[in-house]
Amino acid sequence: MSTGRTRGAVALAQAAIVLSLFLLWEAASRLGWADARLLPPPSLVLPRAAALLSDLVFLGHLWITVQEVLLAAVIAVPLGVGIGLTLAESPYLGLAFKPFFHFVAAVPKSVFLPVFILLFGIGFGQKVAFGVFQALFVLVIATAAAVAAVPEELLRLARANGATRRQIWAEIHWNAMLPLILEGLRLGMIFNIAGVIFAEMYVSRAGLGQRFTSWGESFQMPELFAGVLIAAGLSIIVNETLRALERRAGAWRVA
Amino acid sequence: MSLHLADRATPSPAMAAVKPEIIVEGITHSYQTGRGPVLALKDIDLSIAPGRFVGLVGPSGCGKSSLLMMMAGLTRPSEGRVIVRDAPVTSPAPDRIGVVFQESSLLPWRTALENVAFPLKLRGVPRAEREAKAEQLLHLVGLKGFENRHPHELSGGMKQRVAIARGFCQDPPVLLMDEPFAALDEQTRMTLGDELLRIWDQHRKTVVFVTHGLTEAVYLCDEVVVLSGRPGEVLARIEIDLPRPRTWEMMATEHFGRLRERIWSLIRTQS
Amino acid sequence: MSAATSLPSAGGARISPIALRWLCLAVLLVLWEIAPRAGWVHGVILATPSATLMGGLAEWDLFAAALAFTFGEIVVSLAIAYGIGGTLGLLIGLSPFGRRAALPLLSSFYALPLVVIYPVMTAWFGIGPASKVWFASLYGVFPVILATAAGVQLVDTRLILMARAQGARIWPMMTEVIVPAALPAVISGLRVGGALVTVGVVVAEMLASTDGIGFLITQNRTMFRTPQVYFGILVVLVLAGTLDTLISRLERRASRWRPRQDDSHE
Numbered sequence: 001m002s003t004g005r006t007r008g009a010v011a012l013a014q015a016a017i018v019l020s021l022f023l024l025w026e027a028a029s030r031l032g033w034a035d036a037r038l039l040p041p042p043s044l045v046l047p048r049a050a051a052l053l054s055d056l057v058f059l060g061h062l063w064i065t066v067q068e069v070l071l072a073a074v075i076a077v078p079l080g081v082g083i084g085l086t087l088a089e090s091p092y093l094g095l096a097f098k099p100f101f102h103f104v105a106a107v108p109k110s111v112f113l114p115v116f117i118l119l120f121g122i123g124f125g126q127k128v129a130f131g132v133f134q135a136l137f138v139l140v141i142a143t144a145a146a147v148a149a150v151p152e153e154l155l156r157l158a159r160a161n162g163a164t165r166r167q168i169w170a171e172i173h174w175n176a177m178l179p180l181i182l183e184g185l186r187l188g189m190i191f192n193i194a195g196v197i198f199a200e201m202y203v204s205r206a207g208l209g210q211r212f213t214s215w216g217e218s219f220q221m222p223e224l225f226a227g228v229l230i231a232a233g234l235s236i237i238v239n240e241t242l243r244a245l246e247r248r249a250g251a252w253r254v255a
Numbered sequence: 256m257s258l259h260l261a262d263r264a265t266p267s268p269a270m271a272a273v274k275p276e277i278i279v280e281g282i283t284h285s286y287q288t289g290r291g292p293v294l295a296l297k298d299i300d301l302s303i304a305p306g307r308f309v310g311l312v313g314p315s316g317c318g319k320s321s322l323l324m325m326m327a328g329l330t331r332p333s334e335g336r337v338i339v340r341d342a343p344v345t346s347p348a349p350d351r352i353g354v355v356f357q358e359s360s361l362l363p364w365r366t367a368l369e370n371v372a373f374p375l376k377l378r379g380v381p382r383a384e385r386e387a388k389a390e391q392l393l394h395l396v397g398l399k400g401f402e403n404r405h406p407h408e409l410s411g412g413m414k415q416r417v418a419i420a421r422g423f424c425q426d427p428p429v430l431l432m433d434e435p436f437a438a439l440d441e442q443t444r445m446t447l448g449d450e451l452l453r454i455w456d457q458h459r460k461t462v463v464f465v466t467h468g469l470t471e472a473v474y475l476c477d478e479v480v481v482l483s484g485r486p487g488e489v490l491a492r493i494e495i496d497l498p499r500p501r502t503w504e505m506m507a508t509e510h511f512g513r514l515r516e517r518i519w520s521l522i523r524t525q526s
Numbered sequence: 527m528s529a530a531t532s533l534p535s536a537g538g539a540r541i542s543p544i545a546l547r548w549l550c551l552a553v554l555l556v557l558w559e560i561a562p563r564a565g566w567v568h569g570v571i572l573a574t575p576s577a578t579l580m581g582g583l584a585e586w587d588l589f590a591a592a593l594a595f596t597f598g599e600i601v602v603s604l605a606i607a608y609g610i611g612g613t614l615g616l617l618i619g620l621s622p623f624g625r626r627a628a629l630p631l632l633s634s635f636y637a638l639p640l641v642v643i644y645p646v647m648t649a650w651f652g653i654g655p656a657s658k659v660w661f662a663s664l665y666g667v668f669p670v671i672l673a674t675a676a677g678v679q680l681v682d683t684r685l686i687l688m689a690r691a692q693g694a695r696i697w698p699m700m701t702e703v704i705v706p707a708a709l710p711a712v713i714s715g716l717r718v719g720g721a722l723v724t725v726g727v728v729v730a731e732m733l734a735s736t737d738g739i740g741f742l743i744t745q746n747r748t749m750f751r752t753p754q755v756y757f758g759i760l761v762v763l764v765l766a767g768t769l770d771t772l773i774s775r776l777e778r779r780a781s782r783w784r785p786r787q788d789d790s791h792e
Contacts, residue, residue: 010627013623017631038650094543106770107763112759113732114747114755115756190639202744212645213733225646228643235639239634354691
């Protein structure tokens with residue numbers, strides 16, 4: 001039962017926690033609790049991050065990563081939702097193949113990266129394919145679950161009132177399914193981003209992940225931390241935006 | 256607010272000579288809500304003689320459960336205190352005061368036997384001893400053979416029997432019961448009511464029984480304390496002078512009906 | 527793929543869904559074996575199942591040693607992730623402030639691509655087992671914290687009231703009421719945490735390591751020894767599957783007291 005005031009208080013508390021973590025970090029680095037070469041302070045890292053964001057070379061790498069993620073999403077979402085809908089609409093196909101998707105979803109998919117390298121090389125396409133692979137399964141499962149979550153009583157009610165298939169779809173299915181599909185989308189994006197960056201770190205000529213690996217190998221710690229913060233910041237933006245959309249779409253749900 | 260019924264503070268003459276088992280002294284309780292303080296109970300003074308079966312009734316929200324929680328030592332009143340057997344109650348005292356709640360107070364991952372033995376386990380009683388005692392108690396409440404069942408395998412009535420057996424486990428002189436039969440169907444309620452009276456008859460404990468059911472209150476109790484609506488005050492203490500052992504035929508008598516009517520007319524004015 | 531493509535409409539004789547599934551898998555397996563042999567796919571890209579098994583088993587001692595190394599890292603990481611995660615989850619779950627403020631923060635953190643932390647770990651701890659353990663522990667600790675906190679919140683407050691009425695102090699309250707009530711949720715968290723620890727270790731080994739299955743896979747890949755690459759992947763899958771089966775068996779035992787719940791999620 002959070003009123004506006006309590007939510008504000010919580011946000012404040014969270015900001016305080018994050019701020020104190022940063023302060024702790026600064027102190028640890030400056031006061032010598034940790035080696036400043038290995039743990040550069042925020043006062044060094046944050047300006048470096050700003051510098052990176054205005055450096056064209058870095059932005060070029062970032063852009064490549066963003067493109068890979070977006071393209072993977074554009075492919076994975078229709079594909080995943082489409083497969084999920086197919087599996088849900090046909091009980092026969094669902095029974096046959098849903099366990100397969102559950103199984104692969106539970107498996108550590110990152111270990112398949114070498115296969116993608118063998119198949120697609122180490123370029124742009126391979127990263128996209130891997131991103132699709134990471135995101136696909138959770139999307140399929142979430143979509144199938146979303147269809148199953150549509151309340152049977154509402155469907156009966158609509159049909160009893162003479163609604164057409166299209167109307168039922170637009171009024172009931174869409175609203176009931178949207179929150180769950182958005183959740184699948186959010187999780188899918190998380191796997192997508194993590195997968196693409198991992199692929200870039202593993203072996204790549206360009207991209208954010210490649211920069212991380214290179215900075216790590218040459219012990220350029222301020223750049224590395226700056227890059228981590230940037231990647232974290234972007235991921236948080238994506239994740240929280242989708243979460244906010246998810247909450248809006250699901251506002252009618254009770255808890 | 257004076258009524259011609261029994262004076263709230265003093266017990267009925269026959270009991271005056273005996274030292275009271277439970278004394279509720281000047282309890283007034285308020286709690287904070289978003290909109291400011293709410294007065295829940297006001298000036299509650301009660302004195303209960305040992306071995307009495309006392310009912311506590313009142314309209315919804317009158318604070319009878321809260322009062323019981325204070326008697327159990329689970330809540331502290333804003334003002335006033337509870338004394339059981341000359342010792343004030345400030346925290347749970349399972350050796351003096353047993354509590355039986357509504358349904359769902361059994362540990363789902365333990366068997367009936369282990370649930371009954373639970374208070375003894377907390378006291379550090381060794382396993383063989385406490386399980387032997389628990390077995391005895393389960394037999395007493397009519398659940399012989401169900402020792403190794405888990406709560407989800409028991410019906411509502413059986414679960415409450417286990418809860419009652421647990422209440423008797425440390426043999427406390429006082430037993431507080433918070434609407435123990437509320438979640439059960441009427442037939443089970445009547446059967447369990449008889450069971451409770453049978454067991455009570457063997458081990459005369461002092462019982463305070465909170466209930467919404469007026470028929471139940473009149474059937475089971477020696478006297479019924481009626482609380483007013485919020486803030487809860489003692490409206491009346493009605494003596495139930497029906498003979499014991501109680502029988503179901505008594506429910507059809509005019510006397511029973513009149514007692515019920517008296518209680519109901521008091522409560523009705525409160526809403 | 528002939529049997530799968532002809533889906534008869536209602537009324538026609540169909541094979542059961544389960545049979546269909548196994549049939550498709552069998553067909554895939556056969557194709558997998560044939561395609562490289564028939565030259566449809568180059569042998570460097572796709573190693574046949576038979577080549578994978580033979581190539582891998584021929585070097586079994588190498589794989590076994592790497593597996594043992596990886597397994598050790600996993601076990602230590604699990605201990606850390608479970609221990610710290612369980613304790614933190616318990617503390618946060620029991621505190622209203624923790625629940626409202628800290629949990630959402632943790633869940634946001636969980637969503638980050640933590641793989642980017644690994645270069646930091648290697649810079650700090652080198653490319654030996656230590657960096658893997660710290661990395662994988664971090665990877666696995668979040669689901670454990672979140673699930674434990676959730677489990678603690680699920681504890682029926684009426685049970686706590688009852689236990690208090692029985693005079694239970696804080697330690698018996700924990701062991702008799704809170705932990706057993708939270709246990710099913712906690713164990714499902716352990717399951718996810720275990721899976722993530724495994725992934726974390728393997729991923730880290732693939733990126734930079736001196737030993738381990740992930741390292742072996744990478745090594746074989748750079749030398750284009752494709753059957754060994756596939757075999758390595760297979761070993762990882764079996765490892766992850768075994769761990770998951772063990773934990774889910776634990777999960778079933780811990781939930782034995784629950785009435786049968788019809789959760790057809792997984």
